[in-house]
Amino acid sequence: xxxxxxxxxxxxxxxxxxxxxxxxxxxxxxxxxxxxxxxxxxxxxxxxxxxxxxxxxxxxxxxxxxxxxxxxxxxxxxxxxxxxxxxxxxxxxxxxxxxxxxxxxxxxxxxxxxxxx
Amino acid sequence: xxxxxxxxxxxxxxxxxxxxxxxxxxxxxxxxxxxxxxxxxxxxxxxxxxxxxxxxxxxxxxxxxxxxxxxxxxxxxxxxxxxxxxxxxxxxxxxxxxxxxxxxxx
Numbered sequence: 001x002x003x004x005x006x007x008x009x010x011x012x013x014x015x016x017x018x019x020x021x022x023x024x025x026x027x028x029x030x031x032x033x034x035x036x037x038x039x040x041x042x043x044x045x046x047x048x049x050x051x052x053x054x055x056x057x058x059x060x061x062x063x064x065x066x067x068x069x070x071x072x073x074x075x076x077x078x079x080x081x082x083x084x085x086x087x088x089x090x091x092x093x094x095x096x097x098x099x100x101x102x103x104x105x106x107x108x109x110x111x112x113x114x115x116x117x
Numbered sequence: 118x119x120x121x122x123x124x125x126x127x128x129x130x131x132x133x134x135x136x137x138x139x140x141x142x143x144x145x146x147x148x149x150x151x152x153x154x155x156x157x158x159x160x161x162x163x164x165x166x167x168x169x170x171x172x173x174x175x176x177x178x179x180x181x182x183x184x185x186x187x188x189x190x191x192x193x194x195x196x197x198x199x200x201x202x203x204x205x206x207x208x209x210x211x212x213x214x215x216x217x218x219x220x221x222x223x
Contacts, residue, residue: 044216048213103207109158
């Protein structure tokens with residue numbers, strides 16, 4: 001059974017870059033599927049950030065596209081999120097997930113990131 | 118952008134039926150997926166492609182989709198079903214979520 005675990009700093013300063021990593025176990029990233037990031041700001045609903053195929057194809061939320069980079073490290077069975085020029089509006093719980101058929105069939109438990117000086 | 122509209126909250130007594138709607142322009146032409154999200158836990162896919170259930174999801178959970186409205190139906194609601202529920206579609210090369218519905222079991 002695939003398992004996903006997010007990790008990264010819980011506090012990021014405004015204007016800096018948020019960096020998170022998702023470690024996948026129970027499934028090899030290079031075997032297929034897209035690998036996605038989703039976030040949930042406090043008091044709000046889920047927001048799709050983007051996803052990446054192991055061979056490099058990516059889809060990004062148009063509203064975040066200019067600031068988002070998703071990358072994959074198949075040797076570590078990990079994928080990562082970088083979100084640049086963060087503001088308080090980027091404060092959220094960030095989730096990684098496995099995407100297939102344009103749906104998310106397995107998720108991590110999430111990691112809370114606060115943007116504050 | 119494509120907007121999905123969900124009621125902020127739905128309340129139902131134990132044993133009754135809960136219906137959570139997801140409105141969108143011609144949503145009946147899209148595949149709709151539903152997620153259950155409990156505090157502090159990973160979201161769980163409960164219905165996909167309008168009306169299919171992943172393995173391990175009780176038959177009490179079902180879905181339908183037609184016209185401008187998709188619906189998640191939960192029969193014989195139990196206390197453990199209390200959670201936020203989100204609909205999701207794929208549009209313009211990105212996932213889109215509804216605003217979420219908080220299901221309260223009275």
